[in-house]
Amino acid sequence: MNAPVASSHRASRLTQVRARASGNLVLGGLIIVLVALTLGMGALEPLFHALFPELRNPLYARDSFLNLMLAHIGLVLVSSLISVTIGIAAGLFVTRPVGREFEPMVSSLAAIGQTFPPAAVLAIAVPLAGFGFAPTIIALSLYGLLPVIQNTIAGLGTVPQTTLEAARGNGMSRTQILMRVELPLAMRVIIAGIRVSVIINIGTATIGSTVGAKSLGTPLIAGLVGNNLAYVIQGALLVGLLAIVTDLLFERLERRYSFGG
Amino acid sequence: MIELKGLTKRYAGKSVVDDISLTLEDGEFGVLIGPSGCGKSTTLKMINRLIPASGGQILLNGDDVADLPVEQLRRRIGYAIQSTGLFPHWDVARNIATVPQLLKWPKSRIDDRVDELMALFHLDPAEFRGKYPHQLSGGQAQRVGVARALAADPEVLLMDEPFGAVDPLTREVLQAEMKRVHQQTGKTIVFVTHDMDEALSLATRIALLNQGRLVQYDRPIELMVEPADDFVREFIGQADLGLKLLSRRWVHQYQREARLQQTETLDSLHAHGWLIDDQGRPSALAGARLDDADAITRVKPEWIATPEMSMKEALSRMVWYRVMVLPVVDDAGKLIGEVGMQGVMGMQDEPEGALS
Numbered sequence: 257m258n259a260p261v262a263s264s265h266r267a268s269r270l271t272q273v274r275a276r277a278s279g280n281l282v283l284g285g286l287i288i289v290l291v292a293l294t295l296g297m298g299a300l301e302p303l304f305h306a307l308f309p310e311l312r313n314p315l316y317a318r319d320s321f322l323n324l325m326l327a328h329i330g331l332v333l334v335s336s337l338i339s340v341t342i343g344i345a346a347g348l349f350v351t352r353p354v355g356r357e358f359e360p361m362v363s364s365l366a367a368i369g370q371t372f373p374p375a376a377v378l379a380i381a382v383p384l385a386g387f388g389f390a391p392t393i394i395a396l397s398l399y400g401l402l403p404v405i406q407n408t409i410a411g412l413g414t415v416p417q418t419t420l421e422a423a424r425g426n427g428m429s430r431t432q433i434l435m436r437v438e439l440p441l442a443m444r445v446i447i448a449g450i451r452v453s454v455i456i457n458i459g460t461a462t463i464g465s466t467v468g469a470k471s472l473g474t475p476l477i478a479g480l481v482g483n484n485l486a487y488v489i490q491g492a493l494l495v496g497l498l499a500i501v502t503d504l505l506f507e508r509l510e511r512r513y514s515f516g517g
Numbered sequence: 518m519i520e521l522k523g524l525t526k527r528y529a530g531k532s533v534v535d536d537i538s539l540t541l542e543d544g545e546f547g548v549l550i551g552p553s554g555c556g557k558s559t560t561l562k563m564i565n566r567l568i569p570a571s572g573g574q575i576l577l578n579g580d581d582v583a584d585l586p587v588e589q590l591r592r593r594i595g596y597a598i599q600s601t602g603l604f605p606h607w608d609v610a611r612n613i614a615t616v617p618q619l620l621k622w623p624k625s626r627i628d629d630r631v632d633e634l635m636a637l638f639h640l641d642p643a644e645f646r647g648k649y650p651h652q653l654s655g656g657q658a659q660r661v662g663v664a665r666a667l668a669a670d671p672e673v674l675l676m677d678e679p680f681g682a683v684d685p686l687t688r689e690v691l692q693a694e695m696k697r698v699h700q701q702t703g704k705t706i707v708f709v710t711h712d713m714d715e716a717l718s719l720a721t722r723i724a725l726l727n728q729g730r731l732v733q734y735d736r737p738i739e740l741m742v743e744p745a746d747d748f749v750r751e752f753i754g755q756a757d758l759g760l761k762l763l764s765r766r767w768v769h770q771y772q773r774e775a776r777l778q779q780t781e782t783l784d785s786l787h788a789h790g791w792l793i794d795d796q797g798r799p800s801a802l803a804g805a806r807l808d809d810a811d812a813i814t815r816v817k818p819e820w821i822a823t824p825e826m827s828m829k830e831a832l833s834r835m836v837w838y839r840v841m842v843l844p845v846v847d848d849a850g851k852l853i854g855e856v857g858m859q860g861v862m863g864m865q866d867e868p869e870g871a872l873s
């Protein structure tokens with residue numbers, strides 16, 4: 257009676273292992289392509305010449321792609337750090353007894369923040385913070401806040417009441433319950449929120465170039481303004497690859513925090 | 518020892534637990550029982566202060582629980598609930614180790630304690646230590662839940678319908694295990710259920726609640742033979758009260774001397790007699806068959822009684838195997854007496870003895 261169950265179990269384990277191995281391969285390949293293009297876009301110059309014979313300079317050369325990539329990652333990293341810190345703190349606050357009454361207000365504030373187009377947020381931020389890095393960070397942080405807040409609240413909400421009762425009944429303090437039970441159990445959903453926030457910001461960070469923040473958006477905007485499609489492709493290719501690789505990395509991180517439903 | 522003194526809980530002016538006073542001595546198995554919503558869980562949770570009391574006092578071994586730091590209090594009290602409340606992100610060993618870890622026991626002591634508890638609940642550490650709650654059956658999860666509650670050797674164990682969500686067969690196994698664990702550990706237990714059979718089989722004391730009030734607090738047998746009022750009588754259940762009573766009475770209270778005979782012929786002067794082998798074990802019964810009163814019947818292991826067997830079980834065996842008497846044997850299997858259908862109607866020794 258047990259044999260077929262056991263063997264089908266083993267089979268599903270095997271396909272799982274296979275899927276994971278091929279997933280590794282895809283991720284590894286994409287990372288290599290991303291690094292190679294960032295460091296050696298110049299090697300593709302003949303290709304871009306062939307594709308865009310009418311352009312005199314089909315390869316963006318005002319800055320190295322490595323510099324642009326690092327600046328872009330820097331923008332995303334700093335703004336995401338701010339979104340995550342504020343977002344998780346706000347999510348925690350409104351799910352504690354002291355902050356419960358602020359929950360509707362915080363949720364709708366964050367939601368309103370997301371309905372503004374990022375360009376509009378930039379337009380407001382520039383007169384306040386000047387040109388360059390600072391207004392971009394403000395816009396990105398605001399923009400990435402909502403998914404983190406929403407998922408922090410949702411993730412903490414998935415922790416069953418009986419689990420919390422057991423934690424209290426076994427003599428855990430509030431902090432112990434939060435650190436040992438609530439956060440680990442909510443982590444998968446919270447990370448999913450961070451994932452959305454970071455991916456949105458990787459895309460949105462390109463707009464920072466319009467107010468003078470260096471990023472992978474710089475060749476993109478330059479290409480749009482100067483009617484140079486090759487620049488646009490070079491910028492977009494790197495932004496897209498960066499987003500996909502980051503997304504896959506987050507997927508693996510999320511998987512670590514699933515505890516069999 | 519747990520003492521409740523005038524314990525009261527009010528929600529919006531309405532008392533859901535109303536002036537309950539009772540004392541549970543060390544080592545007793547106390548059961549709180551009553552209809553749904555009568556305040557059982559509320560009473561239980563006031564003991565470990567998951568719910569604050571509105572009035573009255575609870576003493577745990579003489580200490581007022583209200584005076585103790587709440588986390589410290591809860592680490593002195595085991596708590597097991599119906600849904601187990603196991604932490605899904607921790608394996609079995611870590612779940613059981615919850616309170617010892619909070620108490621910062623050294624790792625080797627925690628490991629030893631986890632193994633000891635797993636052995637107590639017949640869970641093979643090699644197989645189960647590293648399993649996660651979602652990989653356990655309902656019965657196994659419940660065992661782990663109780664093991665966790667016992668981990669730091671608490672002074673009392675509180676259990677809120679721990680076996681309410683498992684199937685009837687598993688429930689019986691878990692009840693038997695709980696009985697054994699209670700005997701082995703000598704823990705004072707407060708156990709909530711709304712299943713009267715469960716209460717009668719486990720309790721040494723039963724507190725029957727109705728609408729927040731304590732209706733009767735007695736030993737199980739007293740609840741049955743001297744119900745305080747109609748509510749108690751009705752709650753215990755009229756239908757099989759006789760059988761319930763027998764489930765709290767033991768073969769040794771009804772045991773009679775067994776008459777031995779040497780030959781396999783029926784001695785017509787006496788209704789029946791026993792043949793024994795050279796080691797004194799019952800081998801055959803002459804007479805006393807329901808269908809064939811004169812037959813010689815080989816004794817089968819299935820219808821042998823022991824002194825500790827409940828009379829309900831003995832009676833059940835008589836009916837099922839169609840014999841009017843069962844041989845009673847000691848640990849070595851030697852015939853020491855018999856228990857018969859007629860005996861069920863009256864006890865052999867004085868009634869005081871049955872009230873235990």
Ligand SMILES: Nc1ncnc2c1ncn2[C@@H]1O[C@H](COP(=O)(O)OP(=O)(O)OP(=O)(O)O)[C@@H](O)[C@H]1O
Pocket residue numbers: 528533552553554555556557558559560711
């Ligand atoms: N937070 C609360 N606010 C108001 N009333 C409550 C609250 N908690 C419980 N009650 C009421 O208190 C009464 C007792 O509840 P309790 O949970 O102790 O019942 P119980 O005997 O455990 O019932 P069950 O067998 O269904 O578990 C119920 O009538 C319930 O509606």
Ligand SMILES: [Mg+2]
Pocket residue numbers: 557558559
């Ligand atoms: Mg209840």
